Amino acid sequence: MxxxxxxxxxxxxxxxxxxxxxxxxxxxxxxxxxxxxxxxxxxxxxxxxxxxxHLGIESPFFRAHDGIAGAHSVIDGRDCLNFSSYDYLGLNGDGRIHRAVAEATARYGVSASASRMVSGERPVHGALEAALAAHYHQDAALAFVSGHATNVTVLGHLLGPRDLLVHDAAIHNSCLEGARLSGARRIAFAHNDAEAAERELAAARQGARRALILIEGHYSMDGDTPDLARFAAMARRHDAWLMVDEAHGLGVLGATGAGIFEHTGVDPCEVDIWMGTLSKTLCGCGGFIAGNRDLVDWLRHSAPGFVYSVGMPPALAAASTEALRILHAEPERVARLQANAALFRDALRARGFDTGASAGAAIVPLITGSSIGAARLSAALFERAINVQPILFPAVAESSARLRFFLSADHDPAELRTAAAVIASAALDAAQAA
Structure with missing residues (x-):
């Protein structure tokens, strides 16, 4: 937060x-x-x-989990129904991934011990990047040690003061930091408003050397999705690049979890730059860029956050490669995730809660409209063994303060129905106590 x-x-x-x-x-x-x-x-x-x-609200942040934080987690020795994990497909505890990690560690050690350009390159890095490139139908991919740093270093390196960046107002902090580093002119458009985006792009494009449109495939705050086809066509009309931050879309959207391009039926080659993270569906840590060979080769040899950073630990590269393989082999996990998210969203809506524009794919906000109300409800639910984090002002506008629920393929539908009833009861108690 x-x-x-x-x-x-x-x-x-x-x-x-x-x-x-x-x-x-x-x-x-x-x-x-x-x-x-x-x-x-x-x-x-x-x-x-x-x-x-003063209000008797304990901080919900930095709570230590005593084991794997999946659909359930042990916090302070107590089992909780957990809605604060990005392990969307429930793979973090999968034995196949653990074995891949053990084998990579035994062969290559814990650390890459150097920048990949110097002496940190290992075969597992290339295997992961080849699999990611194939997934997005691109020429090549490049893996970085941090998802946040991926956006910062790529945007900061790709664009300059004579360039234009048009982005969704709800874009992630990492993108804003990268834009600031680049010095490019930055224009935000109203969330998910393609018409507003095109107005801004058309008005500013002529004076810019290069232009980039930046959106997310699945917005982490609201759980909604963009009209990818409109943004792709817009980029072509205005001679702009289109970059999609797919951090929360991979493994979540589309019939097989391929992401926003499968969800919308758009050829992934219509997107110039795919960005994603390895810490969510893919059970690792880091980020990646997938695109054409010229772009990726240029980044590999010149992006500061890659060239001057230690390489990704081999074990994490192996973990994410195996997770991607399982995603492709077991699309039923995606079906369970999407069914769980839709069930939970609809159960909250049926009880009168505002869940915004959530697509019911993995992320369900419960908008309270008050930071104190969100904090109180989060605390009340934790007392009832439900772990969910509040999102408070100034991370969002005060009127948009919320609890944010992350669903998993491993959540039990019966537990989700019970949780919705418990949330309704806790919300009533919290309102009466206010």
């Missing part, structure tokens, strides 16, 4: 005033001189902690 870092002064003041008005909470004085308490955002975080303590 994003903290107060980077907020405008107006937004910071609004947050401080809103929290300070509750129960007499007073912001602590900033420490003088060289103290780290003077860093941007420290004051806001202190107020939030003070307010939460």
């Amino acid at each position: 994003r903290t107060g870092f980077g907020l405008s002064e107006t937004a910071k003041l609004a947050l401080l005033q809103r929290l300070s008005r509750r129960k007499g909470v007073v912001a602590p004085e900033a420490a003088p001189g060289r103290a780290f308490r003077d860093l941007p955002g420290q004051r806001e975080m202190a107020v939030i902690r003070e307010a939460a303590g």
Whole structure:
């Protein structure tokens, strides 16, 4: 969750005033001189902690899980129904992946021990990249050690001050950081509004050297999807590249989990740059870019976040390669995931909850419209052995504060129905206590 870092002064003041008005909470004085308490955002975080303590709300963040955090997880010695894991297909505990990890570790060791360009290259890296390129019908792919760093280094390296980046307003922080690094002109369009995107692109394209349209395949905050065909056609009309961040789409969307291109019936070659992460469906850690050979070869030899970074641990490359193989071999996992997500979304809607525009594929928000309401409901559910994280202002607008449920193929449908009933009961109790 994003903290107060980077907020405008107006937004910071609004947050401080809103929290300070509750129960007499007073912001602590900033420490003088060289103290780290003077860093941007420290004051806001202190107020939030003070307010939460006054309201009796324990922080839901950084809870330690005692084992594999799948559909269930053990937290503080107690078994909880877990909705805070990206293990969409339930593969993180799969023995086949564990064996692939053990074999790679035994052969190559725990670390690549160097940049891949220098001496960190291992055959498992090439195998993973070949499998990812084939999945997206592209010439080549390149794996990075961090998903967040993938967007930062690729966008920061690909674009420059004479270029244009038109992106969805709900795009991930990593993309915004990459755009800022590049110095390109950055224009946000209203979430999932292709018409607004084209207006912005048409108005600004003529003065730019290169242009890139940036969207996500499956938006992690709302669980909705874009009209990929419209964005692909838009890119062609305006001589722009189209980049899709597929972090939450792979293994989730489409009949076999291939992603947004399968979900929408679009040829994946209509997308110029596919980006994704390995930490969700693919049970590893890192990110990747898939595209044509010229792009990938250029990044391999010049992207700072690749050239000057240690290579991905061989075990993680092996884990993600095996997870991708299982995804292709067992599409029934995708069917179970999608059925579970749709069931849970519809069960919440039937009880009067606002689940926004969720596609019911893996991510279901429960919009409370109040940060304190979301925090209280999350705490009440944790007391009832349901683990779900709140998303609070300023990560989202105060009116969009929510709980965000991540579904898994391993969730039991009966437990999901029971959970919806428990959530309704907890929400009523929390409202009465407010």
